[in-house]
Amino acid sequence: xTPICLVGIGKIAxxxxxxxxxxxxxxxxxxxxxxxxxxxxxPSYTDFDQMLVERxxxxxxxxxxxxxxxxxxxxxxxxxGRHVMLEKPPGATLAEVDALATMAQAAGVTLYTTWHxxxxxxxxxxxxxxxxxxxxxxxxxxxxxxxxxxxGQEWVFAPGGMGVFDPGSNAISIITEILPMPFHLRTADLxxxxxxxxxxxxxxxWTENVSGDFDWRQEGPQSWDITxxxxxxxxxxxxxxxxxxxxxxxxxxxxxREYPALYDRMAELVKNGASEVDVSPMIHVADALTLGKRIxxxxxxx
Ligand code: NAP
Numbered sequence: 006x007t008p009i010c011l012v013g014i015g016k017i018a019x020x021x022x023x024x025x026x027x028x029x030x031x032x033x034x035x036x037x038x039x040x041x042x043x044x045x046x047x048p049s050y051t052d053f054d055q056m057l058v059e060r061x062x063x064x065x066x067x068x069x070x071x072x073x074x075x076x077x078x079x080x081x082x083x084x085x086g087r088h089v090m091l092e093k094p095p096g097a098t099l100a101e102v103d104a105l106a107t108m109a110q111a112a113g114v115t116l117y118t119t120w121h122x123x124x125x126x127x128x129x130x131x132x133x134x135x136x137x138x139x140x141x142x143x144x145x146x147x148x149x150x151x152x153x154x155x156x157g158q159e160w161v162f163a164p165g166g167m168g169v170f171d172p173g174s175n176a177i178s179i180i181t182e183i184l185p186m187p188f189h190l191r192t193a194d195l196x197x198x199x200x201x202x203x204x205x206x207x208x209x210x211w212t213e214n215v216s217g218d219f220d221w222r223q224e225g226p227q228s229w230d231i232t233x234x235x236x237x238x239x240x241x242x243x244x245x246x247x248x249x250x251x252x253x254x255x256x257x258x259x260x261x262r263e264y265p266a267l268y269d270r271m272a273e274l275v276k277n278g279a280s281e282v283d284v285s286p287m288i289h290v291a292d293a294l295t296l297g298k299r300i301x302x303x304x305x306x307x
Pocket of ligand 1 (some may be wrong): 015038041071072093
């Protein structure tokens with residue numbers, strides 16, 4: 006088993022990364038780095054540089070930090086000759102991810118920009134079905150409760166936190182994967198709470214009749230749905246891509262194995278000496294933040 010170090014023991018590390026690594030035959034959680042979080046029975050460090058020096062046995066680093074602090078950790082890990090796996094979105098800016106890709110290539114290590122929603126059960130069969138279809142439109146309906154999924158996480162509303170595009174990039178990672186034609190943003194309405202630096206809701210209109218409604222204020226049932234209209238019928242992805250329906254018939258229903266699939270892919274990339282770097286979902290987010298009309302809404306407090 007390959008020794009791996011998890012950095013940033015917060016919500017997603019505890020919810021997904023730790024149990025996924027524990028359940029995998031490929032990986033051994035050999036250390037953690039976090040200012041406050043630890044994992045029972047695993048050597049923990051608070052200083053990343055110290056871990057890199059003291060643990061030459063660890064060849065792979067998985068970064069579960071928010072996007073803004075992540076670059077410095079990734080750059081140090083690559084400079085120390087380690088393979089790096091990045092949570093989504095892969096960085097705070099496009100240029101920094103590009104820089105990491107260049108560094109990883111020069112150092113001969115793997116860099117993997119993970120997009121967990123692309124591993125949802127319905128995504129690959131949706132892509133395969135759409136490959137030879139004529140798409141007449143697509144719509145994203147992505148509405149969830151920020152207090153439930155990011156409890157008290159102030160970074161999501163700080164510059165670089167991306168606001169509703171933190172989960173919204175999951176939906177965009179799916180449509181950039183499955184739609185068979187290119188599309189680009191035409192307009193965006195972005196709703197910023199009066200006391201925050203990132204949007205809490207957004208409506209996007211792309212070319213090719215592709216659109217999206219994103220909202221972080223939805224309590225009760227959560228909506229993670231994508232509809233694609235084609236001349237051959239309608240495709241629906243529900244539950245964040247885990248459930249695929251075509252013309253009302255269920256084609257795939259998921260078992261929520263997105264993170265095991267990400268770690269399997271990382272094992273494959275390391276074994277093959279390859280990298281996988283895809284910033285296309287981030288390009289659409291950056292375009293929305295560039296082009297978007299800013300609308301001020303009620304202040305938001307956790
Ligand atoms: P989080 O719990 O707020 O942060 C993860 C950990 O990062 C924290 O526990 C903290 O650990 C460390 N950290 C935070 N700010 C830091 C800083 N400035 N410098 C160094 N370390 C810092 O966030 P999360 O929900 O796990 O999200 C992390 C990433 O996973 C995000 O990119 C998010 O998009 C992605 N993600 C989240 C979810 C979700 O449901 N929440 C789902 C999928 C993906 P210490 O304070 O102990 O150092």
